[in-house]
Amino acid sequence: MRLRTSHPLAPTALAPTALALCVTLTPTPAHALEPRPACVSSDTRDFPIKTRIHGGPDAYEAGGGFGTWYIDLTNTTAHTCGAIHPVVVLVDAKRTLRPEQARLEFFEGERAHGVTFVRSDEDENVGPFDDGFPGFTVAPGRTLTVKVRLSLTSGATAPNTVVANAAVVQRHEDDGDWVGESNDYRFRVEDDGTGQSEETGQETGEETGGAADTGTDASASASAGTGTPSGGTGSGTTVGGTAGTGAAAPSADQLASTGPGASNRLGLAALALTLLASGAGLLALARRVRPRRPSV
Secondary structure (H helix, E strand, C coil): CCEEECCCCCCCCCCCCCCCCCCECCCCCHHHHCCCCCCCCCCCCCCCEEEEEECCCCEEECCCCCEEEEEEEEECCCCCEEEEEEEEEEEECCCCCCHHHEEEEEEECCEEEEECCEECCCCCEEEECCCCCCCEEECCCCEEEEEEEEEECCCCCCCEEEEEEEEEEEEECCEEEEEEEEEEEEEEEECCCCCECCCECCCCCCCCCCEEECCCCCCCCCCCCEECCCCCCCCEECCCCCCCCCCCCCCHHHHHHHCCCHHHHHHHHHHHHHHHHCCCCECCCCCCCCCCCCCC
16 A cells, blocks of 8 residues: 655655554445546645535534534546545544544435544544545536534543544555645534534535535635535535634644644555555454543
8 A cells, every 4th residue: 555645745754653453344345446537636736635624613512412514625626536535633732532532424415424533653533534435526626515523422531622634535446645635623622511512513505415516616615506426325505605613724833732743644644545445444443542642
């Protein structure tokens, strides 16, 4: 397995990864192994899949309900991009958040898929969108909006601050390309009952499905339209605007303290691709408790 990037990167050392995990392998569907079109941007300075997180709540209550947010996948190329897998990375300020404390689901049409997190050696929680899912397909110049919902168990440390970031990989059998990376979505973890106790998330469009093709070209952010994602039968309605707190990226100092560092992201993408390529839809973690760093 190797990981390619779709644009030049400064030389970086791969972050140590949790590859000594015990995994339960599930057969990869035959249709997931079929050749998929490569995703190559004409502008080598940018990723071909422009990725944006938006619409999420500012805070979650530990032990509370789901908060809803969205990941926009915009294909900036002239070719269809298939086998697209977002990979959500959660990094908390206190480095105490464990994989089993974060419950994340993404929607393929009307169908919800669970995301299993793996804890890296850098204390990031890495969750590839897999679960036997062959990946999204995004038409050229179009935006696909993926519905995501997150909750935290009562065991999650509160108060705390978490940064969510989505890397995007395109799977090619046993290797793949790193084709996108989102802005950072920062939220608080609270235990005093002031967080979101029911399914929340600011939306501006009528919700009828999980993944929606907004029908926009790559230069537009989000506007009206409908479509059907790859591998599913459901359709969705566009989510317009830039609701929530996901649109603003924190400062470099903030990223250094709570976000996945730039030098680690290639390693995280490589870890995610390893899990996807192995067919590890369900991961049985042999070691759930990893050494913890001191609080930031």
